[in-house]
Amino acid sequence: MTEDHADNPSLSNILTLAFHVPTGLEDYALVSILTQLALVLPQADLQVAAALSSSHVLIRFPNEPLLRQTIQVCSSGALWAVYDAFICLAELSLEDVRPALEEEFWTMQRIIGGRAKEKQKGKVGTKQSDDVHVQGLGDVVRETDTHEDYAEPPTPGEERFMSSLLNLITSHFLPLDHALQLLQPPELSFRATFSNPSRLLPLSTLHKRNIERDLGEAVTQHLTREWKVKLVDPALDVQVRLLPSSVDWRAHTLGTPPPVPVLEPEAPQIPAFPKRLTALLAIALPAAAVPPHRLPHLIGTTPLSPPIAHLLALMHPVFSPPNAGSPILLDPCAGLGSIPREILALSSQRDLGLQVLAGDISLPSLLLSQQCTPALCALQYNGAHRLPLRSPLLGGFITDLPWGTRHLSARQIAAFYPALVRRMADVVERDGVGVLMSAARGALEGALKQGGRWWEKVGCREVKVGGRAVWVWVIRRTTTAT
Numbered sequence: 001m002t003e004d005h006a007d008n009p010s011l012s013n014i015l016t017l018a019f020h021v022p023t024g025l026e027d028y029a030l031v032s033i034l035t036q037l038a039l040v041l042p043q044a045d046l047q048v049a050a051a052l053s054s055s056h057v058l059i060r061f062p063n064e065p066l067l068r069q070t071i072q073v074c075s076s077g078a079l080w081a082v083y084d085a086f087i088c089l090a091e092l093s094l095e096d097v098r099p100a101l102e103e104e105f106w107t108m109q110r111i112i113g114g115r116a117k118e119k120q121k122g123k124v125g126t127k128q129s130d131d132v133h134v135q136g137l138g139d140v141v142r143e144t145d146t147h148e149d150y151a152e153p154p155t156p157g158e159e160r161f162m163s164s165l166l167n168l169i170t171s172h173f174l175p176l177d178h179a180l181q182l183l184q185p186p187e188l189s190f191r192a193t194f195s196n197p198s199r200l201l202p203l204s205t206l207h208k209r210n211i212e213r214d215l216g217e218a219v220t221q222h223l224t225r226e227w228k229v230k231l232v233d234p235a236l237d238v239q240v241r242l243l244p245s246s247v248d249w250r251a252h253t254l255g256t257p258p259p260v261p262v263l264e265p266e267a268p269q270i271p272a273f274p275k276r277l278t279a280l281l282a283i284a285l286p287a288a289a290v291p292p293h294r295l296p297h298l299i300g301t302t303p304l305s306p307p308i309a310h311l312l313a314l315m316h317p318v319f320s321p322p323n324a325g326s327p328i329l330l331d332p333c334a335g336l337g338s339i340p341r342e343i344l345a346l347s348s349q350r351d352l353g354l355q356v357l358a359g360d361i362s363l364p365s366l367l368l369s370q371q372c373t374p375a376l377c378a379l380q381y382n383g384a385h386r387l388p389l390r391s392p393l394l395g396g397f398i399t400d401l402p403w404g405t406r407h408l409s410a411r412q413i414a415a416f417y418p419a420l421v422r423r424m425a426d427v428v429e430r431d432g433v434g435v436l437m438s439a440a441r442g443a444l445e446g447a448l449k450q451g452g453r454w455w456e457k458v459g460c461r462e463v464k465v466g467g468r469a470v471w472v473w474v475i476r477r478t479t480t481a482t
Contacts, residue, residue: 014178015067016088017074018241018282019057021081023198024270024463025311025472026050027261030057032081032314034258039349040073041066043255051245053270053464055197056280058088058247068182077289080310080342086239086282087182089175091247092168094277100157101201102273108204109272154205162206162214165194165240168281169218176222176238179283185235188227192216193239193284199467200244200274215240237284244274260318263459267471270462293345295336304400308465309338312398312435312472313346319433319458319474326395326429327354332420333399334358343398357394392429403439403470413440417447425454425477432477433458439470454478 021029030050047060061067074085154162192215194208216229219238227236252258294306316329331339340358347354401420404413417440424434434455438444448457458474 014087014089014175014182015062015064016058016060016091017067017070018086018088018280019059019074019079019081020055020083020085020197020241021057022083022305022308022311022463022465023053023055024461025081025308026052026054026057028311028314028318029081029307031258031261031318032311033057033059033079034252034254036078036080036349037070037073038255040078041069041254043253046252046254047249048252049247049249051243051248052268053198053200054243054245055464056241056243057082058249060249064182071285075286075288077291079288080291080345081307081314082288083305083307085285085288086241086280087179087285088280088282089179090168090172090281092164092279092281093246094161094164094279097157097160097164098274098277101161101277104155104157104204105202105273158203158206161203162211165211165279166214166218168240168279169215169238170221172281173222175281176219176283180236183236183283183285187235188224189230189234190216190219190223190227190236190238191229191231191234192219193237195239195241197241198244198464200270201242201277202273239280239282239284241280241282243278243280244276245278246276247278263319263461263474265457265459267460267462270464270469291345293341295341304335304338305465306338306342308437308463309400310342310346312339312400312437313342315435315472315474316343316396316398316433317346317350317352319435319476320396326393326432327352328357328394329354330357330359330394330397330427331399332359332397332424333401334360335400339398339400354395392427392432394424394428394432396428396433396435397424398435399437401436401438401440401444404443405439410440410443413443414446417443418450421447421451421455425451428477430477430479434475434477435472436475437463437470437472439465439468441471444471444473448473448475 019029019033027050030048034046034048044062044066046062049058050056059070061070071085071087073079074082079085192212194211194215215238220227291306329343331337331343334340337358340356343354343356346352347356401417402408402413404410408416417438428434436444448455454477455475456478458476460474461472463470463472
């Protein structure tokens with residue numbers, strides 16, 4: 001970063017891009033983004049930040065031409081770990097209001113917990129238990145969102161929080177003008193969006209649409225009368241995005257290998273309330289093109305989002321030993337083939353020479369997956385013990401297991417997981433790596449404990465899928481004979 005950029009925060013922040021990535025896998029997303037950018041961009045000194053559970057990767061560029069090139073790369077769909085991308089105009093630490101918000105949160109939790117205990121004892125009627133009266137935090141706070149139109153006075157902490165967000169917009173109109181020159185929107189339409197993608201900041205009296213209304217009024221103070229509000233597909237989407245973390249920048253030279261993420265043996269627990277809080281003022285970039293290896297929109301979305309499938313696929317080469325043996329990988333619960341497609345694309349891009357088998361008990365899903373991706377070899381089976389493979393054939397496996405909600409029951413999961421772990425030990429060669437994801441943490445940990453003679457646990461990570469806690473395990477086939 002030049003001295004001019006260091007002396008002018010507004011100028012330096014207009015050189016920053018923010019990427020929305022899967023929550024809990026931000027470090028792997030950073031590795032993916034930097035590696036893919038290095039394939040097409042010249043060597044450059046960057047500043048990067050990717051705090052765990054923040055749902056964001058931030059990259060600050062040394063100059064505007066490099067920023068523009070990265071925007072073009074992103075719009076082409078080449079950044080496979082990214083949901084959406086944004087030009088970041090400013091970042092604001094909310095440490096002055098976070099303690100008040102946290103105190104109000106825990107006060108609310110104690111009151112709700114007390115009411116729940118009273119209700120269980122039959123001391124509170126059904127009608128009374130719908131409302132929680134909080135003295136000093138407002139008149140009435142609803143436990144559900146059923147009455148969003150009910151006007152509630154904001155709590156003191158949330159009032160200060162809202163004031164900080166409005167000040168973030170009104171004090172950065174100059175970077176907003178710079179971004180408009182950079183993007184050249186095709187029409188004069190806009191909206192304001194409030195986004196809390198990690199869902200780790202609970203708010204009791206502030207509703208999303210009311211926040212966005214106030215943010216939109218703040219943006220209107222600066223735009224000319226020709227600009228019109230458009231809530232669907234606007235040309236300009238001004239966003240305030242929350243990060244449940246601080247923004248800790250570190251240097252990276254594009255073109256050098258990014259550091260390998262650390263995977264703890266036990267998954268660190270994501271706190272109920274964030275320990276740090278940061279707000280980003282950003283402008284959304286146009287939606288990127290769909291990468292050619294992913295399902296077209298006419299078929300519909302797959303149950304597992306492509307960015308998560310890509311990062312699961314990325315974890316295998318990260319933990320595989322150098323010059324690994326078999327190049328064949330298996331997804332035994334492939335469904336529509338999200339993970340196998342990402343493995344093939346990653347192998348082709350990085351010349352890994354991998355071959356992929358997609359297995360599932362659902363023949364229609366496999367046929368559709370193979371129709372969209374002819375390079376896949378589909379295996380249909382009636383049970384894990386009947387997987388039609390000879391041992392040891394595989395270099396590893398990567399899978400998103402059924403969680404016991406949409407597919408299979410908890411009782412079926414308790415029988416399926418140990419059978420799968422045992423069967424994978426038969427067909428995966430020694431030192432082969434397995435990557436598994438499931439929301440049924442207890443069932444899978446029990447299965448891995450039973451399979452401890454064949455597998456060692458490399459590490460575990462808690463991630464969020466649609467706001468739900470899900471765990472990713474990396475395991476390695478031991479040298480013990482089966």
